[in-house]
Amino acid sequence: MRYDLAIIGSGAAGFAAAIAGRGSGHSVAMIEQGTVGGTCVNTGCVPSKALLAAAEARHVALEQRFPGVTTSAAPVDADALHAATADLVQGMRADKYVDLATDYGWPILSGSARFVDGPALEVSLTAGGRERVEAEHYLVATGSTPWPPPIAGLAEAGYLTSTTALELEELPASMIVLGGGAIGLELGQLFARLGVAATIVEALPRLAPAEEPEVSAVLDEVLGDEGIVTSPGTGVTAVRGDSSGITVTGTRDGQPIELHAEQLLVATGRRPATAGLNLDAVGVTVGPGGEIEVDPKLRTAHPRIWAAGDVTGGHQFVYVAAAHGAIAAGNALNDADCTVDYRSLPRVTFTTPGIASVGLTEAQAIEHGYACDCRVLPLAHVPRAIVARDTRGLIKLVADAGTGRLLGAHVAADAAGEVIATAVYALANQMTVQQMAELWCPYLTMAEGLKLAAQAFTRDLSRLSCCAA
Numbered sequence: 152m153r154y155d156l157a158i159i160g161s162g163a164a165g166f167a168a169a170i171a172g173r174g175s176g177h178s179v180a181m182i183e184q185g186t187v188g189g190t191c192v193n194t195g196c197v198p199s200k201a202l203l204a205a206a207e208a209r210h211v212a213l214e215q216r217f218p219g220v221t222t223s224a225a226p227v228d229a230d231a232l233h234a235a236t237a238d239l240v241q242g243m244r245a246d247k248y249v250d251l252a253t254d255y256g257w258p259i260l261s262g263s264a265r266f267v268d269g270p271a272l273e274v275s276l277t278a279g280g281r282e283r284v285e286a287e288h289y290l291v292a293t294g295s296t297p298w299p300p301p302i303a304g305l306a307e308a309g310y311l312t313s314t315t316a317l318e319l320e321e322l323p324a325s326m327i328v329l330g331g332g333a334i335g336l337e338l339g340q341l342f343a344r345l346g347v348a349a350t351i352v353e354a355l356p357r358l359a360p361a362e363e364p365e366v367s368a369v370l371d372e373v374l375g376d377e378g379i380v381t382s383p384g385t386g387v388t389a390v391r392g393d394s395s396g397i398t399v400t401g402t403r404d405g406q407p408i409e410l411h412a413e414q415l416l417v418a419t420g421r422r423p424a425t426a427g428l429n430l431d432a433v434g435v436t437v438g439p440g441g442e443i444e445v446d447p448k449l450r451t452a453h454p455r456i457w458a459a460g461d462v463t464g465g466h467q468f469v470y471v472a473a474a475h476g477a478i479a480a481g482n483a484l485n486d487a488d489c490t491v492d493y494r495s496l497p498r499v500t501f502t503t504p505g506i507a508s509v510g511l512t513e514a515q516a517i518e519h520g521y522a523c524d525c526r527v528l529p530l531a532h533v534p535r536a537i538v539a540r541d542t543r544g545l546i547k548l549v550a551d552a553g554t555g556r557l558l559g560a561h562v563a564a565d566a567a568g569e570v571i572a573t574a575v576y577a578l579a580n581q582m583t584v585q586q587m588a589e590l591w592c593p594y595l596t597m598a599e600g601l602k603l604a605a606q607a608f609t610r611d612l613s614r615l616s617c618c619a620a
């Protein structure tokens with residue numbers, strides 16, 4: 152049988168494309184070499200956030216019962232944690248992936264796909280043997296894999312990735328986390344809250360380098376309060392392992408630095424997964440980072456081959472992968488002529504407090520030529536934070552000085568992701584900070600901080616009464 156669309160990969164991008172394809176009455180086949188559902192549900196978003204929630208509950212309970220006692224004082228039942236997480240993952244994989252393929256009616260072939268002349272796919276089936284799959288259009292949705300930087304001795308010493316770290320059956324006493332971006336920060340805090348002595352090392356001068364400097368400073372302080380050692384501005388040059396663990400050497404502020412821990416977790420980014428796809432054979436080109444080169448409609452250099460999600464080398468979020476998949480399928484099968492609009496794309500790091508942002512940072516606004524006006528609202532002004540007795544954090548708004556139009560919002564706070572979802576609506580609708588300051592906002596929500604930050608453009612917040620009046 153010749154399909155309308157053959158999809159390599161069963162992650163968010165692949166599933167969104169298949170659902171869109173089936174929804175418009177097209178025949179679809181999917182090939183998956185690993186576990187159906189891909190990264191997010193199996194080894195990414197879902198297990199990491201499930202474990203973060205468990206670690207936070209433990210942290211809060213310990214703090215309340217034994218103020219000032221470090222979290223390493225109480226043992227962790229790693230088996231129970233894993234069993235509960237595996238159960239959750241299995242349920243979501245069935246509900247949100249496996250069963251949907253049956254409902255919508257497309258086959259998932261278990262095996263590894265590569266392009267051959269035609270173009271067609273040759274699938275090395277997991278059960279043995281090969282199968283040729285032919286389609287009018289092909290979608291490469293093969294995701295990304297952890298990328299270890301070229302550091303002397305790293306491969307020989309052995310290290311954890313985000314995938315293997317989340318599967319650890321025994322927790323180490325100590326861990327160095329290489330990488331102070333979203334995954335490194337989340338996992339560093341996760342393991343620290345499970346009682347591991349964690350050190351987070353970042354090559355750039357501050358943690359969360361993509362965020363506003365004020366946000367990085369909050370995070371540095373909070374992690375420090377929890378006993379996590381942070382080492383920004385540290386260039387790691389060598390790693391060596393012995394029976395006592397791992398030693399990392401490098402320089403910080405021009406001075407030699409040496410760190411030692413039982414385990415090393417490398418969280419220095421992920422690279423597109425294209426190895427073995429035989430893309431050359433069908434004229435699909437890749438960029439310097441191994442990403443499949445696509446046009447704004449997600450078409451590759453071959454007119455019948457499309458790509459979506461992490462493999463395109465863009466924003467590595469599951470909601471981007473899903474949006475890509477649906478758009479690529481619409482363009483391929485229905486000539487939908489759609490492109491992806493990233494202007495109000497939010498990002499969240501699920502630390503506690505969380506950090507989240509949308510739109511331009513102050514530096515980016517200036518680079519884009521805006522005369523910008525910014526306000527930084529410490530959470531000490533936000534009633535939700537005051538009653539929760541944790542005012543560490545802030546909300547920063549970046550606005551166009553001429554028009555007052557919101558250009559960016561940046562949050563370091565509890566429920567940062569929820570707050571930023573509100574800012575997405577304001578940004579996408581081109582609201583001004585004056586409009587944001589006047590809209591209704593429920594009292595005692597963290598999102599009220601957005602309204603207060605907007606009011607800070609024209610008013611002295613210390614002279615406001617309750618409910619920002």
Ligand SMILES: Cc1cc2nc3c(=O)[nH]c(=O)nc-3n(C[C@H](O)[C@H](O)[C@H](O)COP(=O)(O)OP(=O)(O)OC[C@H]3O[C@@H](n4cnc5c(N)ncnc54)[C@H](O)[C@@H]3O)c2cc1C
Pocket residue numbers: 159160161162163164165182183184185186187188189190191192194195196197199200262263264265292293294295313314334424427428459460461462466467468469470472501
């Ligand atoms: C620890 C962690 C936490 C994360 N947390 C979040 C979060 O909170 N929020 C968020 O938005 N994003 C998060 N992400 C990112 C998110 O998981 C990814 O952006 C998203 O899953 C990418 O989806 P995808 O469809 O592009 O690829 P994937 O989901 O990776 O799917 C690709 C699939 O293709 C298969 N495949 C590869 N090559 C072949 C081949 N040759 N033949 C057959 N099959 C093949 C793979 O086995 C895989 O199943 C996280 C990632 C990690 C690692």
